[in-house]
Amino acid sequence: MQEGTQRVKFYQTGTLTVGNRLLDVELRTVQATTDRSNAITSGHRACQGCGEALGARYALDAAMRASNGNMIAVNATGCLEVFSTPYPETSWTLPWLHSLFGNAAAVASGVAAALRTQGRHDIRVVAQGGDGGTTDIGFACLSGMFERNDDVLYICYDNQGYMNTGVQRSSATPPTARTATTPAIGGEPGNIFGTGKDVPRIAMAHEIPYVATASVADLHDLEAKVTKAMSMHGARYIHVFVPCPLGWGAPTNSTIRVARLASESALFPLFEAEHGEVIASSPIRKQVPVEDYLKTQNRFAHLFKPERDEERIAVLQQMADRNIKRYDLLREEVKA
Amino acid sequence: MSAQFASTLEVGTSLKNHTGSWRTERPVYVDRLPPCNNACPAGENTQGWLYQAEEGNYRAAWEEIMENNPFPAIMGRACYHPCESSCNRASLDSAVNIHAVERFLGDRAIEMKWSAKTPASKSGKRVLVVGAGPSGLSAAYHLARFGHDVTIVEAGPAIGGMMRFGIPAYRLPRNVIDAEVKRILDLGVKVRLNEKVEDIPAMMGSEGFDACFVAIGAHLAKRVNIPAPDAGRILDAIGLLRDLESEVPTAPQIGRRVIVYGGGNTALDVARSVKRLGQEAIIVYRRTREKMPAHDFEVQEALEEGVQFHWLRTVTHMTGESITVEKMALDKDGYPQPTGEFETIEGDALVLAVGQNVDTHVLDSIPGVEHDKDGVVKVNPSMMTGHPGVFAGGDMVPSERTITVAIGHGKKAARNIDAYLRGTEYVPSPKHALATAERLNTWYYSDADKQVQPMLDDLRRRNTFDEVVGGLDESNALFEARRCMSCGNCFECDNCFGVCPDNAVIKLGPGNRFQFNYDYCKGCGVCAAECPCGAIEMVAEEI
Amino acid sequence: MLKQIEGSRAVAEGVALCRPQVICAYPITPQTHIVEELGALVKTGELHGCEFINVESEFAALSVAIGASAAGARAYTATSSQGLLYMTEAVYNASGMGLPIVMTLGNRAIGAPINIWNDHSDAMAIRDAGWIMLFAETNQEAIDLHIQAFRLAEELSTPVMVCVDGFILTHAYEQVEMPSQKEVDHFLPPFEPAQILDPNKPITLGALVGPEAFAEVRYLAHRKQLTAMERIPALAHEFAMNFARDSGGLFHPYKTEKAKTIIVAMGSVCGTIKDVADDMREAGHSVGVIALTTFRPFPFAQLRDALKGATKIIVIEKSLTAGMGGPLAAEIKLALGKSKQTLYSVIAGLGGRPITKDSIRGIVERVAHDELPDTTFLDLNWDVVNEAVGGAHTQLIEKHTNHKPKS
Numbered sequence A: 001m002q003e004g005t006q007r008v009k010f011y012q013t014g015t016l017t018v019g020n021r022l023l024d025v026e027l028r029t030v031q032a033t034t035d036r037s038n039a040i041t042s043g044h045r046a047c048q049g050c051g052e053a054l055g056a057r058y059a060l061d062a063a064m065r066a067s068n069g070n071m072i073a074v075n076a077t078g079c080l081e082v083f084s085t086p087y088p089e090t091s092w093t094l095p096w097l098h099s100l101f102g103n104a105a106a107v108a109s110g111v112a113a114a115l116r117t118q119g120r121h122d123i124r125v126v127a128q129g130g131d132g133g134t135t136d137i138g139f140a141c142l143s144g145m146f147e148r149n150d151d152v153l154y155i156c157y158d159n160q161g162y163m164n165t166g167v168q169r170s171s172a173t174p175p176t177a178r179t180a181t182t183p184a185i186g187g188e189p190g191n192i193f194g195t196g197k198d199v200p201r202i203a204m205a206h207e208i209p210y211v212a213t214a215s216v217a218d219l220h221d222l223e224a225k226v227t228k229a230m231s232m233h234g235a236r237y238i239h240v241f242v243p244c245p246l247g248w249g250a251p252t253n254s255t256i257r258v259a260r261l262a263s264e265s266a267l268f269p270l271f272e273a274e275h276g277e278v279i280a281s282s283p284i285r286k287q288v289p290v291e292d293y294l295k296t297q298n299r300f301a302h303l304f305k306p307e308r309d310e311e312r313i314a315v316l317q318q319m320a321d322r323n324i325k326r327y328d329l330l331r332e333e334v335k336a
Numbered sequence B: 001m002s003a004q005f006a007s008t009l010e011v012g013t014s015l016k017n018h019t020g021s022w023r024t025e026r027p028v029y030v031d032r033l034p035p036c037n038n039a040c041p042a043g044e045n046t047q048g049w050l051y052q053a054e055e056g057n058y059r060a061a062w063e064e065i066m067e068n069n070p071f072p073a074i075m076g077r078a079c080y081h082p083c084e085s086s087c088n089r090a091s092l093d094s095a096v097n098i099h100a101v102e103r104f105l106g107d108r109a110i111e112m113k114w115s116a117k118t119p120a121s122k123s124g125k126r127v128l129v130v131g132a133g134p135s136g137l138s139a140a141y142h143l144a145r146f147g148h149d150v151t152i153v154e155a156g157p158a159i160g161g162m163m164r165f166g167i168p169a170y171r172l173p174r175n176v177i178d179a180e181v182k183r184i185l186d187l188g189v190k191v192r193l194n195e196k197v198e199d200i201p202a203m204m205g206s207e208g209f210d211a212c213f214v215a216i217g218a219h220l221a222k223r224v225n226i227p228a229p230d231a232g233r234i235l236d237a238i239g240l241l242r243d244l245e246s247e248v249p250t251a252p253q254i255g256r257r258v259i260v261y262g263g264g265n266t267a268l269d270v271a272r273s274v275k276r277l278g279q280e281a282i283i284v285y286r287r288t289r290e291k292m293p294a295h296d297f298e299v300q301e302a303l304e305e306g307v308q309f310h311w312l313r314t315v316t317h318m319t320g321e322s323i324t325v326e327k328m329a330l331d332k333d334g335y336p337q338p339t340g341e342f343e344t345i346e347g348d349a350l351v352l353a354v355g356q357n358v359d360t361h362v363l364d365s366i367p368g369v370e371h372d373k374d375g376v377v378k379v380n381p382s383m384m385t386g387h388p389g390v391f392a393g394g395d396m397v398p399s400e401r402t403i404t405v406a407i408g409h410g411k412k413a414a415r416n417i418d419a420y421l422r423g424t425e426y427v428p429s430p431k432h433a434l435a436t437a438e439r440l441n442t443w444y445y446s447d448a449d450k451q452v453q454p455m456l457d458d459l460r461r462r463n464t465f466d467e468v469v470g471g472l473d474e475s476n477a478l479f480e481a482r483r484c485m486s487c488g489n490c491f492e493c494d495n496c497f498g499v500c501p502d503n504a505v506i507k508l509g510p511g512n513r514f515q516f517n518y519d520y521c522k523g524c525g526v527c528a529a530e531c532p533c534g535a536i537e538m539v540a541e542e543i
Numbered sequence C: 001m002l003k004q005i006e007g008s009r010a011v012a013e014g015v016a017l018c019r020p021q022v023i024c025a026y027p028i029t030p031q032t033h034i035v036e037e038l039g040a041l042v043k044t045g046e047l048h049g050c051e052f053i054n055v056e057s058e059f060a061a062l063s064v065a066i067g068a069s070a071a072g073a074r075a076y077t078a079t080s081s082q083g084l085l086y087m088t089e090a091v092y093n094a095s096g097m098g099l100p101i102v103m104t105l106g107n108r109a110i111g112a113p114i115n116i117w118n119d120h121s122d123a124m125a126i127r128d129a130g131w132i133m134l135f136a137e138t139n140q141e142a143i144d145l146h147i148q149a150f151r152l153a154e155e156l157s158t159p160v161m162v163c164v165d166g167f168i169l170t171h172a173y174e175q176v177e178m179p180s181q182k183e184v185d186h187f188l189p190p191f192e193p194a195q196i197l198d199p200n201k202p203i204t205l206g207a208l209v210g211p212e213a214f215a216e217v218r219y220l221a222h223r224k225q226l227t228a229m230e231r232i233p234a235l236a237h238e239f240a241m242n243f244a245r246d247s248g249g250l251f252h253p254y255k256t257e258k259a260k261t262i263i264v265a266m267g268s269v270c271g272t273i274k275d276v277a278d279d280m281r282e283a284g285h286s287v288g289v290i291a292l293t294t295f296r297p298f299p300f301a302q303l304r305d306a307l308k309g310a311t312k313i314i315v316i317e318k319s320l321t322a323g324m325g326g327p328l329a330a331e332i333k334l335a336l337g338k339s340k341q342t343l344y345s346v347i348a349g350l351g352g353r354p355i356t357k358d359s360i361r362g363i364v365e366r367v368a369h370d371e372l373p374d375t376t377f378l379d380l381n382w383d384v385v386n387e388a389v390g391g392a393h394t395q396l397i398e399k400h401t402n403h404k405p406k407s
């Protein structure tokens, strides 16, 4: 839970729901307000229950609120771009630019530079892309943008694979996950252990002002992180966990639940870092074993059928346990 | 110079694309019946008034209770709250302390002197209510609010019936009863005490009553035949409790050690009362503690106050200073069976608390009224006896005998009487499907421990009739109200509005809930899955 | 002001006079001196109101320019060779989005084998990318073309590439006339983007376009180039009126009237060829030269007209489409249409191989004697080739060409 947000605890509606009719208006989430910008509006062609469509609206609406609508978005190629802008219809309501798959960070740097030279310091720049566009093909541009500390907030929507091209493996695909290029066959079914990269931590290694992970399952946290990032200047990075029902083989209504289980199992830890140091993490509220998460998705079905793959489940649990230790996710929160 | 063709687009143009056509299932908002509401014998809209209380709208919350039950302060104390036993929150941490919030609201109403809503117009019809117990008072209250002219005739000297005689003052202070009764009388309800009705049809005819509601309770104590040298030492519980209802409760002159025979709440009331008067109280019950019909918290409180218990014993006979009991053992079905072993318990008096029967005297003469051998009167689903215009309720009709049930009967009878008087038929609105626990998404409810009510200190509990259980203060009551999960009923948490990936939920503003925009809803079902209280249902589209 | 300076410096100063607002570049020989110079000008404040961004790759360089241009800044970058290929995806993207970015291409060969010296392989590799492509013959023209390029780019909303031969021009010290800021400002008004990312009037840039409109998109790109065909000479004319200098335009004909043989070439080699033409005219050969400035759009009609008096046309070019031949020659051939003129393609100067006057003269003489095959590799060392392939090479050439050399 972020500093300065939602201190008040209201138990029926909690602080966990999107809105809370008992809270002062200014303490409510952006998503709870009817005047949210709907940066990505209805009519887009994302699949039913798409976490990325949701995550993008969550993040951009918060950024729009924080910047008073003075914002430009740059988008990498990927589902988000494709489902939102098929000619002749766009779902975006803010100035938005798509150039290529691998250059969103650099294009955003260019936009920021242009604004600076034109004295338009009031306009903020957000870049966004999928995990593939971020952790793989766009990685050099991303790292360059970080290293130059360009005034860009980069948001990665991590659905753990190249979804737009039909669910292939990316460097964000977790071990054992079945994708079109890591089929669940052979001695080591699915994506193999010991591969992949942890881009939030690599981002931290650039010692940029702000790095955070977030999830569509925790809107308050996500909005607080975006708002905080928008209050800062320089290179900032937020890595948002966005389940893809289609690619993960999960029911369309399970998007948020799956994301929740990812964090509650510690497979996707939520934390924030400033200038290279972790400064906060979201403790697990109701811990679940990783298998509770894995079982929600067909891409992990081979871990349970025809028989339980104890060994692999155990290694995945170890990964979660490592996160718990690294980010101190099971600490007792001091009750407000 | 114009914009690039095709690759440059005007913002928001996707609104032309109605993705609603993708849908195979549509979400619909539903109201489901919260289990607390379902369990309430008085038919309270518990979730509804908790919803108001959560916002600090205590007056509105209280008025919501008053729609169904004119005794929030009394029921907040005396009801055994089946609502809490069925509360879904129990599956999360512990049930909402509903009765404590109700009591808080009732007390606040008394303190603030809130009055009941008066009827818009008078009907000109007159209704006779026989019996000033909870059922009669409840009926009178509702009838008065329907605009009818109500007269209560009560054989006893006081208003309140079992609220007064069945519940000791340490559980229900008498000023609370007085205050809530007064509010009913303030509606214009007339009461005639110490008047025994002998012939209802005659009285209706002579005094011009258009209908009658009989709720005289079940006051005839059941007897068990216990040989005793001095029958004067065997008392009945209700009679004893009634005697305690003088201005200053005094100990009946029955000796130092009082044995109470029975395992119901009445037995405990007697035991705890005599204990307060300085006597020793011993409960003898033929089954185990677990099998006692009394509520366990009462047993617990009695134990705390020093009441002694002898479980698995039946009284065989009474001698001078003691009673002889036979030890019992439970058979495999849980029924007590005699063991042939006997023992004696010292005691000066034996109070029988083994149940009550209805005094059917008043109904016997009415043509068409039927009752079974215990005196329980038969009524139809409209609470009407076999005699047109004569209705009955409370302990005297077949049902569980609790004050709350009685209050519910009063309401139900009033509605039917009202319909009868208007020449129509009362059709209860259909019940919604139950909001069961598995329909909820409880993740969203913050962890919140139940707020417990303060208890009177031990010493005062042992020798005064001061109220044992205290009330919640405002902040605790508010907190407790907010523990309610609003099962099955939208509480405007904005989850659906927020979680829809297609912005297909329209927020209508405070109090007006939400609406789906089926032009864009793709039917993914995330809203239904993430609705904390299960107020959204996915329904197959007809394709 | 007359200056004796290195070509790169001349280009940098010329670009600076155009008041770019965002410059981003990644170093590659022979482009380095240009961007070093510009970086210094920004750092010293001589070029103010400009951001110089050191990026991590050419791909990023052009991407930054794309973002900057879309956000309303005059954007510039420069590269060469491998760098151009590394940014190729963005090259197409910039033109597809109609962003008026100006890029200097310090022409250099493409590896493998890696080679830092001049030829035109890099430019030819992206000739279909939809950019306007201008080739400078001299350093003076390099300066002037950049000034015209910004004007053209912004007028038409299209990116423009100015090709400057690596080393031969970029590293050569020559005297140039550096225009004044006032003159440039007069010729080049501030950038007014046709479309811009602006929160006050949001638009979506870079949508996905399917079969229903893609052909039209491409046709409109073609049409824009055809419009440029009209604007380029007009701007060159306007430039001449303002700066009292002939620079730019579609091409520069040199002594082509009544010439029986015309040599067509691009870039710095044109100077050498003109010298040879002069010499050979004295020796009685009727030789003219066309220095092609505008390669994209390709001035088919204008070239046909300019070449119509000649019977023999020699195309000397610094690039090779392996398996096809000279790409410029192929396009000139297309320009000639059904005419009976004979066209000779000469591939020369690859990877920095010097193109000597003697060699050119030799070509012209062999053409005069009808001894040149239709494709010739100038100064190719046949010994080396034969050794590499084991001797069978000549027969292969004969098998696949229709014009047999007499010798």
Ligand SMILES: Cc1ncc(C[n+]2csc(CCOP(=O)(O)OP(=O)(O)O)c2C)c(N)n1
Binding pocket: A052, A077, A078, A079, A080, A101, A102, A129, A130, A131, A132, A133, A134, A137, A159, A160, A161, A162, A163, A164, A165, A170, C089
């Ligand atoms: C240079 C280049 N390589 C490959 C592609 C094909 N491509 C388009 S989108 C995409 C996958 C995008 O994956 P990700 O960035 O994770 O976004 P997602 O679709 O999963 O949201 C790929 C491989 C491309 N457009 N450009």
Ligand code: SF4
Binding pocket: A045, A046, A047, A048, A049, A050, A051, A052, A053, A079, A080, A083, A159, A163, A164, A243, A244, A245, A246, A247
């Ligand atoms: S494939 Fe996945 S990420 Fe792409 S639109 Fe569908 S649900 Fe969203």
Ligand SMILES: [Mg+2]
Binding pocket: A130, A131, A132, A157, A158, A159, A160, A161, A162, A163
């Ligand atoms: Mg992805």
